[in-house]
Amino acid sequence: MTTTVKHRASVLVVDDDKAFHVATSAVLNDEGYTVKAVTSAHEAIDELRQRTYDIVLSDLVMEKMDGLQLLEHIQTHYPETPALMITGFGSIETAVKAMKSGAFDYLSKPCNNDELRIKVRRALDHQRNRRALSTLQEEVNKLYTFHNIKSRNKKMRDIFELVKKVAETDVTVLIRGETGTGKELIAKAIHFNSPRRDKLFTTVNCSAIPEQLFESELFGYVKGAFTGADRDRKGRAEETDSGTLFLDEIGYIPYSSQTKLLRFLQDKSFDRVGGTETITSDVRIIAATNQPLEEMIADGAFREDVFYRLNIFPITLPPLRERLEDIPLLAEHFIEKYGTSFGKHVQQISSSVISSMMNYSWKGNIRELENIIKRAIIKAEGECITDIDLPENDVHTGAGSPPDIATAIENNIAFKDYMKSISVDAEMKYLITALKAHRGNINRIARMMGVDRKTIYRKLSEYSIDIDRFRS
Ligand SMILES: Nc1ncnc2c1ncn2[C@@H]1O[C@H](COP(=O)(O)OP(=O)(O)OP(=O)(O)O)[C@@H](O)[C@H]1O
Ligand SMILES: [Mg+2]
Structure with a gap:
C-alpha cells in the first residue's frame, strides 16, 4: 500500500506567554498546520537554524531580544519566510515600525481566531507564490543561459564573449542580423x-504598433490627452523601470516619434x-x-x-x-x-x-531550420529523420532554392x-543552364549576362560551381 504524504505547512510561534501558545496552537493545528511554539527570540533563532518553517508568528514585545530584532534576523537569513507580528496594547508604534521593516502582516492581541486563520493562510499563499515565482524565475534564467544558445562558429563564439561582457553593463545594444538569426534570443x-x-x-515590437499610438x-499618456484617454496610463518605458526594454524592429519606429526617442535614449527621460x-x-x-538603417x-x-545613440554597442549575427558548421x-x-x-x-x-x-540557402535562418525539424518530427515514422521527412521543393532540392x-x-x-x-536563384539557374x-565558355556567358569575365568567375565561386564539370 502506498500513502501520499502531503506537506503540512509549518508555523513557528514565538511568544513568552504560554497561554497564547496553547490557544494559537489549537486553532492552527485544526487548520492542518504543524506548530512549534517557543518562548523567546533566541530559541526561535535556534529553531530556524534547525529546520525550515513556512511562516513565523511572533510577538513584538519580549524580554531580552524583541520581535523587531527577530524580524530583522528573519529578513536577513530567511528572506522568503513571511513574518506575522503580534501587537499588544501599547505596541502600535512598534507594529508600524515592523510593517515598515517588512513584516508580512500583524495581528492584535487578544487574537480573534478567524483573523488568525485568515492571516496565516494569506501569508502561506503568499509564500507559496513567491516560491513558485522564484522557481519559475530560475527556469527562465536557465533558458537563456549561454548553454542553450548553440554555435560552433568562430564569429558566433566571439559574439557570445562580447555579449557576456556587455550584459554586465547598462550600455545600449543594437542587434542586427537577417530574420531568424537569433536577435531576440x-x-x-x-x-x-x-x-x-x-x-x-x-x-516593444515597433513594427506592430500603429504610428499614432x-x-x-x-x-504613456495623461487623462484627456486624446479621445478615449479616460485615465492616466503608464507606458512601457515607465513600467519597465529598473528592467530591460527591448525595442524590436526599431527600423519601423515612426519618423515623427524619433525626436522623442532620441531624448529618451539620451537621458532616459520623457513626458507622457x-x-x-x-x-x-x-x-x-x-x-x-x-x-x-544606414540606407x-x-x-x-x-x-x-537616433542611429548613433543606438549604435553604441552593435552586434551583427x-x-x-x-555558419554551416552550426547546421x-x-x-x-x-x-x-x-x-x-x-507523441513522437x-x-x-x-x-x-x-x-x-548544408546545401540549402536558409533565407529564414535558424527559425526556418527549427520549423523544418518540427515538421520532420511530425512526419517521421521511426526514431530517425530521413529524406522523405523533408518538405518537397525545399531543403530537398538543395542548392539554394528560394522558399515558396x-x-x-x-x-x-x-x-x-x-x-x-x-533573383539570386534565377541568376544561379541561368548561369548553370548557360x-x-x-560547355563552360566563359566569354560567351559573360556576354549573354552582360557582365565581364571577372564577374562570372566571382559568381562561380560564390555559388560553388565547378566549371570543369561543364567543359568535358
Ligand atoms: N544559436 C541558437 N541556438 C539555439 N536556438 C536558436 C539560436 N539562434 C536562434 N535560435 C532559435 O531560433 C528562433 C528564431 O530566433 P529569434 O526569434 O531570436 O530570431 P530573430 O533574429 O529575432 O528573428 P526576426 O528577425 O524574424 O524577429 C527562436 O526559436 C530561437 O530560440
Ligand atoms: Mg525577432
Whole structure:
C-alpha cells in the first residue's frame, strides 16, 4: 500500500506567554498546520537554524531580544519566510515600525481566531507564490543561459564573449542580423545574464504598433490627452523601470516619434503624451533590426542622431548559410527539444538530410531550420529523420532554392529579401543552364549576362560551381 504524504505547512510561534501558545496552537493545528511554539527570540533563532518553517508568528514585545530584532534576523537569513507580528496594547508604534521593516502582516492581541486563520493562510499563499515565482524565475534564467544558445562558429563564439561582457553593463545594444538569426534570443540572454535579470524584460515590437499610438504605448499618456484617454496610463518605458526594454524592429519606429526617442535614449527621460511632467525611467535599452538603417538614413527615413545613440554597442549575427558548421548542431538541438513532442520519439537525423541541409540557402535562418525539424518530427515514422521527412521543393532540392511564398511568409521573410532570393536563384539557374549549353565558355556567358569575365568567375565561386564539370 502506498500513502501520499502531503506537506503540512509549518508555523513557528514565538511568544513568552504560554497561554497564547496553547490557544494559537489549537486553532492552527485544526487548520492542518504543524506548530512549534517557543518562548523567546533566541530559541526561535535556534529553531530556524534547525529546520525550515513556512511562516513565523511572533510577538513584538519580549524580554531580552524583541520581535523587531527577530524580524530583522528573519529578513536577513530567511528572506522568503513571511513574518506575522503580534501587537499588544501599547505596541502600535512598534507594529508600524515592523510593517515598515517588512513584516508580512500583524495581528492584535487578544487574537480573534478567524483573523488568525485568515492571516496565516494569506501569508502561506503568499509564500507559496513567491516560491513558485522564484522557481519559475530560475527556469527562465536557465533558458537563456549561454548553454542553450548553440554555435560552433568562430564569429558566433566571439559574439557570445562580447555579449557576456556587455550584459554586465547598462550600455545600449543594437542587434542586427537577417530574420531568424537569433536577435531576440541574444537580447534575452543579455537581460537574463545581467544584474537586472530579476526585473522586467519588455518587448516593444515597433513594427506592430500603429504610428499614432506609438508614443502613448512607449511613454504613456495623461487623462484627456486624446479621445478615449479616460485615465492616466503608464507606458512601457515607465513600467519597465529598473528592467530591460527591448525595442524590436526599431527600423519601423515612426519618423515623427524619433525626436522623442532620441531624448529618451539620451537621458532616459520623457513626458507622457499630453503631460508636462518630465519622467525618468531607469531602463536598459536593447534594439534589434534586420533593416539597412544606414540606407534608411540616406533616404531620410531614419534619423542619424537616433542611429548613433543606438549604435553604441552593435552586434551583427551572421546568417546561417555563413555558419554551416552550426547546421548539424542546431538540428540535433531542435531534435532534443522537440523529439518527444507530438507523441513522437525522434532521436536522430540521417547524414543525407544533413548534407541536403548544408546545401540549402536558409533565407529564414535558424527559425526556418527549427520549423523544418518540427515538421520532420511530425512526419517521421521511426526514431530517425530521413529524406522523405523533408518538405518537397525545399531543403530537398538543395542548392539554394528560394522558399515558396507561403514558407517565406511563415518564416517572416521580408518582401525585399524574398525578391532578392528569387533573383539570386534565377541568376544561379541561368548561369548553370548557360554553362551547360555553351560547355563552360566563359566569354560567351559573360556576354549573354552582360557582365565581364571577372564577374562570372566571382559568381562561380560564390555559388560553388565547378566549371570543369561543364567543359568535358
Ligand atoms: N544559436 C541558437 N541556438 C539555439 N536556438 C536558436 C539560436 N539562434 C536562434 N535560435 C532559435 O531560433 C528562433 C528564431 O530566433 P529569434 O526569434 O531570436 O530570431 P530573430 O533574429 O529575432 O528573428 P526576426 O528577425 O524574424 O524577429 C527562436 O526559436 C530561437 O530560440
Ligand atoms: Mg525577432
